[in-house]
Amino acid sequence: MSLLRRIQGNQPSSSPSPNPEPARATPAPEPSSTPPRRPLPTTGGIRDAYVDLKNRIQAKLLSELEPTLDFSRTDELRAMIEEKFDAVLMEDHIVLSRLERQRLFEQIVAEILGFGPLEPLLKDDTITEIMVNGPKKVYIERNGRIERTNVVFEDDEHLMRIIERIVAPLGRRVDESMPYVDARLPDGSRVNIVIPPISLIGPVVTIRKFYRTPLTVDDLIRLGSATPEVMEFLKACVQAKINIVVSGGTGSGKTTLLNILSGFIPEGERIITIENAAELQLRQEHVVTLETRPPNIEGKGEITMRDLVINALRMRPDRIIVGECRGGEAFDMLQAMNTGHEGSMTTIHANSPRDALARLENMVLMAGTDLPHRAIREQIAMAIDLIVQTARMRDGSRKIVSLTEIQGLEGEVITTTELFKFEQYGMEGGRIVGRLVPTGIRPRFMDRLEAAGIRLPPAIFGAGRR
Numbered sequence: 001m002s003l004l005r006r007i008q009g010n011q012p013s014s015s016p017s018p019n020p021e022p023a024r025a026t027p028a029p030e031p032s033s034t035p036p037r038r039p040l041p042t043t044g045g046i047r048d049a050y051v052d053l054k055n056r057i058q059a060k061l062l063s064e065l066e067p068t069l070d071f072s073r074t075d076e077l078r079a080m081i082e083e084k085f086d087a088v089l090m091e092d093h094i095v096l097s098r099l100e101r102q103r104l105f106e107q108i109v110a111e112i113l114g115f116g117p118l119e120p121l122l123k124d125d126t127i128t129e130i131m132v133n134g135p136k137k138v139y140i141e142r143n144g145r146i147e148r149t150n151v152v153f154e155d156d157e158h159l160m161r162i163i164e165r166i167v168a169p170l171g172r173r174v175d176e177s178m179p180y181v182d183a184r185l186p187d188g189s190r191v192n193i194v195i196p197p198i199s200l201i202g203p204v205v206t207i208r209k210f211y212r213t214p215l216t217v218d219d220l221i222r223l224g225s226a227t228p229e230v231m232e233f234l235k236a237c238v239q240a241k242i243n244i245v246v247s248g249g250t251g252s253g254k255t256t257l258l259n260i261l262s263g264f265i266p267e268g269e270r271i272i273t274i275e276n277a278a279e280l281q282l283r284q285e286h287v288v289t290l291e292t293r294p295p296n297i298e299g300k301g302e303i304t305m306r307d308l309v310i311n312a313l314r315m316r317p318d319r320i321i322v323g324e325c326r327g328g329e330a331f332d333m334l335q336a337m338n339t340g341h342e343g344s345m346t347t348i349h350a351n352s353p354r355d356a357l358a359r360l361e362n363m364v365l366m367a368g369t370d371l372p373h374r375a376i377r378e379q380i381a382m383a384i385d386l387i388v389q390t391a392r393m394r395d396g397s398r399k400i401v402s403l404t405e406i407q408g409l410e411g412e413v414i415t416t417t418e419l420f421k422f423e424q425y426g427m428e429g430g431r432i433v434g435r436l437v438p439t440g441i442r443p444r445f446m447d448r449l450e451a452a453g454i455r456l457p458p459a460i461f462g463a464g465r466r
């Protein structure tokens with residue numbers, strides 16, 4: 001982003017352009033006459049005074065920074081801002097305690113270089129989600145629970161300036177003609193923005209934080225999301241190239257689980273991942289990561305999931321991992337699974353394994369094929385072996401709630417068998433108590449596991465339990 005845009009973006013909307021007389025852009029004390037010292041007022045409008053001071057210093061700093069500055073060199077800029085910040089304080093005879101000075105400085109740096117009031121929330125690794133409902137209501141999710149924070153923006157304009165900061169570097173924009181947009185922060189966090197007139201409560205920002213250290217198998221077991229037996233079974237399935245769909249609602253842990261499942265792929269296989277916004281973090285050496293591209297401002301240059309799945313087939317993949325199937329790409333994914341790319345995996349937004357199958361069918365139709373229903377179902381039944389259903393439970397925990405094998409087609413109906421299912425025993429201290437238990441049925445694809453040299457103890461499937 002050009003400095004000019006940044007400066008304009010940072011100007012309080014009420015103040016004039018910083019040039020040519022930047023020092024007077026805001027009501028500052030006359031620098032020529034030596035005014036009395038100006039400590040921060042300690043009564044009444046302390047917040048307003050603080051905000052005013054912050055805006056004043058900010059405007060002054062921005063007007064003094066060189067237009068040719070490279071905003072990617074954060075450290076240098078920080079040092080430069082600090083120098084000027086001190087100069088402004090001196091010049092205006094503003095006295096602050098060390099703590100106040102530090103706080104004000106960090107806020108100003110966050111405004112100029114970062115994401116303003118969102119910055120501390122973004123830095124806090126215990127926060128998994130940030131939800132801004134207009135300038136005065138900011139919520140976070142922590143340990144699966146939503147809490148309101150005391151973080152506020154000054155007004156809609158202030159929030160819009162931060163939004164602009166998020167989308168502008170990506171060459172995107174949000175305005176009345178395009179009032180909602182998906183974006184990504186430099187650290188990989190996913191952002192969705194909706195502004196008025198679509199939103200009636202002011203600009204709304206939803207940030208799904210990027211997990212620097214993704215959850216592991218052990219975490220899932222410790223958190224009660226899965227059992228060791230189920231994870232062992234899933235590992236065997238991945239190694240034996242069983243085609244898996246992870247199904248679940250928004251935020252139910254689909255991507256997290258897909259990442260863990262991908263971790264079971266043996267070293268040495270060529271893995272191609274395809275996502276809308278790269279979230280998967282595979283540790284294998286031989287991974288090719290592809291990401292779709294939204295259309296640019298002129299509405300051109302879009303590269304879809306479907307384009308990438310088709311292209312991936314020409315890249316000699318052993319496995320294709322599609323972050324989430326939402327449309328026509330499902331058709332190509334099924335084709336791939338049916339034509340020698342076994343062991344491919346994806347996620348689908350659905351509330352039950354049945355729902356997942358229905359969605360898949362709809363997505364295939366979205367690809368514009370004129371296959372009859374039965375033929376589509378046949379494709380699905382042949383391609384998919386296992387659906388892993390995840391859910392975000394009422395207590396905020398994420399759990400695997402079902403493992404369902406796809407068996408085949410009977411008439412027009414896809415037949416399924418549940419292998420494991422979550423049984424809830426009750427509640428304890430606001431937490432759901434239960435366990436993911438085997439139904440006692442062994443999967444039909446057992447022979448494929450055995451052919452891959454994997455032997456699972458029959459007890460995993462509940463044999464001898466009753």
Ligand SMILES: Nc1ncnc2c1ncn2[C@@H]1O[C@H](COP(=O)(O)OP(=O)(O)O)[C@@H](O)[C@H]1O
Pocket residue numbers: 128129211215220223225248249250251252253254255256257397398399
């Ligand atoms: N098993 C789990 N236990 C606790 N938190 C989880 C679990 N799985 C995922 N999460 C957290 O829940 C949020 C949503 O997870 P994600 O995998 O992105 O969901 P989805 O892909 O279904 O939308 C993330 O913050 C993630 O860290």
Ligand SMILES: [Mg+2]
Pocket residue numbers: 254255256324
């Ligand atoms: Mg996801």
